[in-house]
Amino acid sequence: xxxxxxIENLIRECENLPTLPGIALKxxxxxxxxxxxxxxxxxxxxxxxxxxxxxxxxxxxxxxSLPTKITSVHHAIKLLGSKAIKNLALSFNLIKTFQPxxxxxxxxxxxxxxxxxxxxxxxxxxxxxxxxxxxxxxxLGLLQDIGILMLGHCMPxxxxxxxxxxxxxxxxxxxxxxxxVGVNHQEIGEYLTKSWGLPxxxxxxxxxxxxxxxxxxxxxxxxxxxxxxxLSSLFIDLLSDHKRALSLWKIKETLDDFGFAAxxxxxxxxxxxxxxxxxxxxVFDLEVDQDEYFQIIEKARAELSKLSVEMIHNSVQxxxxxxxxxxxxxxxxMTQLFNHQHFRQLLQTELARAERYKRxxxxxxxxxxRFKAVNDTYGHLAGDRVIKALATKLRRETRExxxxxxxxxxxxxxxxxxxTIEGAKVIAExxxxxxxxxxIVYGEQSIATTLSFGIAGMTDLKSTSIDELIGRADxxxxxxxxxxxxxxxxxx
Numbered sequence: 123x124x125x126x127x128x129i130e131n132l133i134r135e136c137e138n139l140p141t142l143p144g145i146a147l148k149x150x151x152x153x154x155x156x157x158x159x160x161x162x163x164x165x166x167x168x169x170x171x172x173x174x175x176x177x178x179x180x181x182x183x184x185x186x187s188l189p190t191k192i193t194s195v196h197h198a199i200k201l202l203g204s205k206a207i208k209n210l211a212l213s214f215n216l217i218k219t220f221q222p223x224x225x226x227x228x229x230x231x232x233x234x235x236x237x238x239x240x241x242x243x244x245x246x247x248x249x250x251x252x253x254x255x256x257x258x259x260x261x262l263g264l265l266q267d268i269g270i271l272m273l274g275h276c277m278p279x280x281x282x283x284x285x286x287x288x289x290x291x292x293x294x295x296x297x298x299x300x301x302x303v304g305v306n307h308q309e310i311g312e313y314l315t316k317s318w319g320l321p322x323x324x325x326x327x328x329x330x331x332x333x334x335x336x337x338x339x340x341x342x343x344x345x346x347x348x349x350x351x352x353l354s355s356l357f358i359d360l361l362s363d364h365k366r367a368l369s370l371w372k373i374k375e376t377l378d379d380f381g382f383a384a385x386x387x388x389x390x391x392x393x394x395x396x397x398x399x400x401x402x403x404x405v406f407d408l409e410v411d412q413d414e415y416f417q418i419i420e421k422a423r424a425e426l427s428k429l430s431v432e433m434i435h436n437s438v439q440x441x442x443x444x445x446x447x448x449x450x451x452x453x454x455x456m457t458q459l460f461n462h463q464h465f466r467q468l469l470q471t472e473l474a475r476a477e478r479y480k481r482x483x484x485x486x487x488x489x490x491x492r493f494k495a496v497n498d499t500y501g502h503l504a505g506d507r508v509i510k511a512l513a514t515k516l517r518r519e520t521r522e523x524x525x526x527x528x529x530x531x532x533x534x535x536x537x538x539x540x541x542t543i544e545g546a547k548v549i550a551e552x553x554x555x556x557x558x559x560x561x562i563v564y565g566e567q568s569i570a571t572t573l574s575f576g577i578a579g580m581t582d583l584k585s586t587s588i589d590e591l592i593g594r595a596d597x598x599x600x601x602x603x604x605x606x607x608x609x610x611x612x613x614x
Contacts, residue, residue: 128305129313136276145170146215149208150318163204164196167211176405177210183401205257213264217406220271233271235408236358237264242395243354250385252346255323262324263354266331268314269307277303296332304523304540308332327351349380360418367425392419454528457513465527465535469588472537476580484546484579485591487599490532491572491607504564508571511562519553543579543612550575550610572608574599
């Protein structure tokens, strides 16, 4: 996991982090047993009468549509299996634990409404596409965005910036989170569910549900569950006022891409979602405007009918082209690192964020040693080859939350977010050592290359300008070059 250390620090430093009640922990432990004791689970649930009542309300609703009324948890377990019942019980515990009385910066009610829609969608889709995992599907869908909940709880003021960026639907793309807070909810969700001891059919789909195509090495059932979870996130998107038509179109397109179109009727699934949440929401102490939910799909269809398929495709294509153009403007054409201008913009943004939230920030400048000799000896094309190879190295060895740039000529810069100057020194030294041992081949020639690094970090001053920070990093780089190169120097 790319941001493991950052995630661990976030959870460790989180104030007033809710802890799961004992019954929830015992239910999670049951997932680790290949053959859990049915009687034991039933007895466990009966120790919590309010929980028992809630479970039985769901069991006797249209959620299961049983022919006879169920009056005891043990009877429910015999009919539906231990998995289904313990999943329901765990769902109640999770929502109860992470739903404080006061909603300040993070809208817990909206979050849980979205999550229950996603959980219901996941279960209905799994029944048709992955029936062997249908019993676990509800809790899987409920947990898919648990990382949003943790970010909203642990750093609410920072996370408001993410919510404001994408809107209030809270089905948030990971890129926005990484850009603002340095980690995303997929990574946190995967970390949490894995640390709880849940199997890979839980933590891998949660870790990849926005990027299912990147999960290529897992077993087929895990891949299918990840795709199902991705589809359920698109059903959550239908709740957003400003993108219903596009969300509906995305659902249909994604079903076709995954090869599920023949098995899934979108209108049927949404209709069942509406029927079930009508009874589910009140049990979870959440209000529902049933008319609103039923009308959503109709409004989406009406909006979609006004647009031709060609227009939608053109809109998507234009968005892709705009993103490509944006990348071209912000990137150095040779190395695909950020260019000088965009680097300064990024540094200004990250510096302001670091000052606002009192977080560390460091800057590394790197310059190729004796680069003129490379050009003179091997030619300018060989010099270009060296620059490209080093750029690739920097891009691979820095985190997603960091920013590597070609500052100019043979000079590079790396913005290290959430990194002290001591941490920056470790990173720079690692890069220096690995570059020193690199073999850059051009034609039949092997070109040895080293880099000198200058390092600077934020001071204790209330305000630090980007020019002041760049100046100190540049001064440190100058000293490294003056001392013979191939070394790392810090300027405080």
